[in-house]
Amino acid sequence: MYIVQIASECAPVIKAGGLGDVVYGLSREVEKKGHCVEVILPKYDCMRYDQIWGLHEAYRDLWVPWNGGVINCTVHCGWVHGQLCFFIEPHCEENFFNRGTYYGALDDHMRFAFFSKAALEFLLKANKRPDVIHCHDWQTGLVPVLLYEIYKFQGMDTQRICYTIHNFKHQGIAGTNILWATGLNRPEYYFHPDRLQDNFNPFGLNFMKGGIVYSNAFNTVSPHHAWEAHNTDVGCGLGGTIHQHQGKFSGILNGISYDMWNPAADTFIPQHYSPETFEKKSVNKQALRDRLLLRDEDKPLVCYVGRLDNQKGVHLVHHAIYHALNRGAQFVLLGSATETSIHSWFWHEKNHLNDNPDCHLELSFNEELAHLIYAGADIVVVPSNYEPCGLTQVIALRYGTVPVVRGVGGLVNTVFDYDYDEARSPNERNGFVFYQQDNYALETALDRALDLYYQVPEKFQQLAQQGMAYDYSWNKPADQYLALYEFIRHP
Ligand SMILES: Nc1ncnc2c1ncn2[C@@H]1O[C@H](COP(=O)(O)OP(=O)(O)O[C@H]2O[C@H](CO)[C@@H](O)[C@H](O)[C@H]2O)[C@@H](O)[C@H]1O
Numbered sequence: 375m376y377i378v379q380i381a382s383e384c385a386p387v388i389k390a391g392g393l394g395d396v397v398y399g400l401s402r403e404v405e406k407k408g409h410c411v412e413v414i415l416p417k418y419d420c421m422r423y424d425q426i427w428g429l430h431e432a433y434r435d436l437w438v439p440w441n442g443g444v445i446n447c448t449v450h451c452g453w454v455h456g457q458l459c460f461f462i463e464p465h466c467e468e469n470f471f472n473r474g475t476y477y478g479a480l481d482d483h484m485r486f487a488f489f490s491k492a493a494l495e496f497l498l499k500a501n502k503r504p505d506v507i508h509c510h511d512w513q514t515g516l517v518p519v520l521l522y523e524i525y526k527f528q529g530m531d532t533q534r535i536c537y538t539i540h541n542f543k544h545q546g547i548a549g550t551n552i553l554w555a556t557g558l559n560r561p562e563y564y565f566h567p568d569r570l571q572d573n574f575n576p577f578g579l580n581f582m583k584g585g586i587v588y589s590n591a592f593n594t595v596s597p598h599h600a601w602e603a604h605n606t607d608v609g610c611g612l613g614g615t616i617h618q619h620q621g622k623f624s625g626i627l628n629g630i631s632y633d634m635w636n637p638a639a640d641t642f643i644p645q646h647y648s649p650e651t652f653e654k655k656s657v658n659k660q661a662l663r664d665r666l667l668l669r670d671e672d673k674p675l676v677c678y679v680g681r682l683d684n685q686k687g688v689h690l691v692h693h694a695i696y697h698a699l700n701r702g703a704q705f706v707l708l709g710s711a712t713e714t715s716i717h718s719w720f721w722h723e724k725n726h727l728n729d730n731p732d733c734h735l736e737l738s739f740n741e742e743l744a745h746l747i748y749a750g751a752d753i754v755v756v757p758s759n760y761e762p763c764g765l766t767q768v769i770a771l772r773y774g775t776v777p778v779v780r781g782v783g784g785l786v787n788t789v790f791d792y793d794y795d796e797a798r799s800p801n802e803r804n805g806f807v808f809y810q811q812d813n814y815a816l817e818t819a820l821d822r823a824l825d826l827y828y829q830v831p832e833k834f835q836q837l838a839q840q841g842m843a844y845d846y847s848w849n850k851p852a853d854q855y856l857a858l859y860e861f862i863r864h865p
Contacts, residue, residue, distance in 0.1 A: 375859060377404060378504040379413045380493045382476065382486060382513040385634070386741060387425040387454045388415060390476050391681055392628070392765045393510060393540050396595070399631035400855060401457050403848035407856065412502075414493045416485075417450060417461035419472040426452040432460060433500055438492045441555045445488070449496055455634075462492045478712060483548035483581070484555060486513040491556050493517065494525050497533075506859045508536045512546030515585030516556065519570065522588050523558055534862040536855070537589035538626075539582065540762055542603055542610040543685065546581030547572055553579070573611050586615050590862035593624045595763035596784030600625025608760050608783075626855060627787050628763040629848035630772065635748075637773050642745035647774075649842040652835060655749065655774055662750030665743075666706060669731035674703040674827045676820070677751035677775070679744050680766050682711035682720055682737075687780060690757035692723065693813045694820060695733065701824050704732040708747055710739045748773040752838075753823050757808075757816055761785050767805070771841035776834070777805035778819050788846065792837055793822060804841035 379401055383394035401411040423429070429452035436447040450461045464470050470485045479485060490509075494517065497504070509517040518535040525533075550561050564570045564579060569587060572578035586592050594600050600623065603609040604616045616623055633639075637655070638648045645657035659675055662668075676698040678691050691707070698705045711717040717737075724735040736743060748754070754770040756779040763784030767777040771788070779785040789805040790798045808819035827834045 375409045375506065375856070375863075376504045377409060377411045377506045377508060377859065378497065378502065379411065380490070380507060380509045380514050380517055381413065381415060382489070382511070384413050384415055384454060384457070384459060386422060387459070388418060388421045388476065389741070392763070395630065395634075395765055396538075396540065396628055397510065398454065398457060399629060399634070399848045400852060402455075402631060402633070403629070403852035404856065405457070407852060409856070411457070412504075413454075413457060413459045414496065415459055415461050416471040416489050417463040418476060420474050420476070426454055426459070428452050429461075433496065436462075436492070436496055436499055438464070438488070438495045439557055440488060440491065445492075447492055447496075449500075460496065462489065462496065464488065464492065483546055483552060486546070487516055487548070487552050487556055487581075490514050490516040491520055494520055494530070498525060498528055498530060503530065504533060505863055506534050506536055508538065508855075508859075509585065510538045511540050512544050512581045512585070515546055515581035515583075516552075517585070518588035519558065519584040520556060534859075535589045535591075536858060536862060537585040537592040539585070539592065539594045539603075541685075542582070542594075542608065542612060542762075545572075545583070545610065545612070547575060547578040548581070549577065549579065573614060583612060583615055586612065586619055589622070590865075591622045591624070591858050592619070593626050593858070595626065595628045596787045597625035597627065598786040599760075599762045599783040602760070602783060624858070626851055626858070627784060628765060628768070629846055629851045630765055630768050632772075632847040635769050635772050637749055640745055640749065642742045643749040645749075649774070649839045652774060652839055652842075658746065658749040659751070662706065662746050663704070665746065666734040666736070668704055668706075668734060673732065674753060674824055675706065675751045676703050676753045676755060677706045677708070677747050678755050679708045679747055680756070682709040682716050683713065684716075685759055685761070687757035687759045687811070688716055688719075690780075690811070690813065690816045691755065692719075693816060694755045694757065695723070695727070695735075697813075697817055697820060698824075699730070699732055701821070703824060706733075706747055706751065707735045708738075708740060708743055710737060748775055751775045752827060752834075753778055753820075755816070755820065756780070756785060758782060758785065759811065764788070768846045771804060771844055771846065774838040774842045776823055776838050776841060778816075778823050779805060779807055780811070780815075781807045781809045792826070801840060804837065804844060
């Protein structure tokens with residue numbers, strides 16, 4: 375099969391969060407299984423050019439119809455750790471992708487609507503006719519709309535679309551100008567409850583809803599979150615639309631790239647280890663303490679790695695820091711916030727805790743440090759308000775770091791409580807789960823983890839090794855996506 379992924383991120387060259395990991399990991403695995411995958415991305419000025427091999431011009435003078443005129447683009451191509459990627463560079467005064475940041479511009483809707491249109495125009499003009507186009511999140515929600523309303527009539531009538539939602543919170547709501555810019559036109563047609571009209575704002579066009587309505591199949595990134603999105607308010611207003619299209623909706627649990635995340639071969643950590651040589655993990659803990667100038671004493675090391683966002687339960691992350699320190703543990707946080715209030719809040723905490731020898735808050739995005747933290751920590755906290763899948767706990771399990779998580783979304787499908795998961799035998803359990811959103815709930819789970827660490831260290835180690843034994847690679851999820859691709863090609 376020939377698959378093209380159209381996305382706004384692909385790790386490690388463009389990574390703001392988990393979307394990048396998924397696009398890269400899934401593409402590689404599908405290729406390993408004998409299929410051809412290409413990835414189309416924007417050519418951002420701020421992406422990590424050092425992660426692209428052999429970048430060269432692949433297509434010059436791609437003229438993309440836009441706003442009644444045309445925009446000239448150059449398409450570049452190169453390999454990102456073995457994955458063939460195309461990067462679209464528009465030459466126009468809007469400078470869509472030269473903003474020094476991936477997201478957060480006032481005209482994000484225009485930027486990604488343009489990208490969606492340009493990606494399809496590239497496929498058309500370069501005579502690429504994939505069997506399946508796989509697109510992701512609101513940024514590429516217009517791809518299926520444009521394919522079925524415009525490009526189908528220009529020779530792309532056999533392409534099928536799989537649309538994956540990684541986060542229902544950001545849906546991409548825009549106005550009529552998007553219709554004129556993309557050439558979809560006809561507001562009276564698209565502002566309809568069965569098409570792109572937002573379910574709550576009658577004057578808004580909803581990109582994600584477009585992706586749902588026009589795709590051949592759509593999914594979210596874990597079975598439990600699929601259920602939540604359909605049946606609770608976690609669908610952020612799209613529950614009714616999901617219900618209407620439930621026949622083509624599913625939940626496929628994310629994997630992680632076992633090449634990129636591998637404690638036995640990770641180039642970012644000083645000591646390799648495996649479940650059989652688990653005791654060597656402590657060398658990484660020592661290295662982490664040294665690097666962050668933490669007190670050199672063997673205490674349990676608790677960490678948080680992730681975006682600092684309300685989704686992630688930041689008030690509980692904050693509480694976890696102080697609770698862990700009160701219980702005699704050390705705490706390391708690696709995170710970055712896009713919201714100014716959260717950013718300032720954690721900067722304030724960082725200054726406050728600056729002289730604490732048991733704590734370090736690193737407020738930046740740092741891929742290399744993330745690897746060392748997963749390898750060096752004993753416990754990771756993931757107290758999310760909602761979590762479509764969550765990769766942090768899955769990576770932590772791979773590195774023998776015990777997860778303490780809130781039982782929502784994909785966390786329910788990946789972490790099984792040491793004390794209470796009756797559906798699994800004790801030797802299949804791998805972490806600690808709590809359910810309520812208050813400090814006390816977090817404390818009860820974190821305390822159970824710390825008590826086990828302090829009181830029965832050999833059992834704590836066994837639990838960490840049990841976590842490492844789980845297979846959360848892309849192997850099985852890639853098979854599920856391939857089955858879905860096959861299904862939409864031959865329904
Ligand atoms: N400051 C930092 N420095 C270095 N690395 C950092 C970092 N902050 C985060 N990361 C890394 O980014 C990834 C984040 O994964 P998450 O699953 O938390 O994704 P996120 O919530 O962004 O994405 C959404 O998409 C993913 C993928 O589908 C879903 O798992 C998730 O539930 C959904 O919210 C991990 O690889 C983590 O190590």
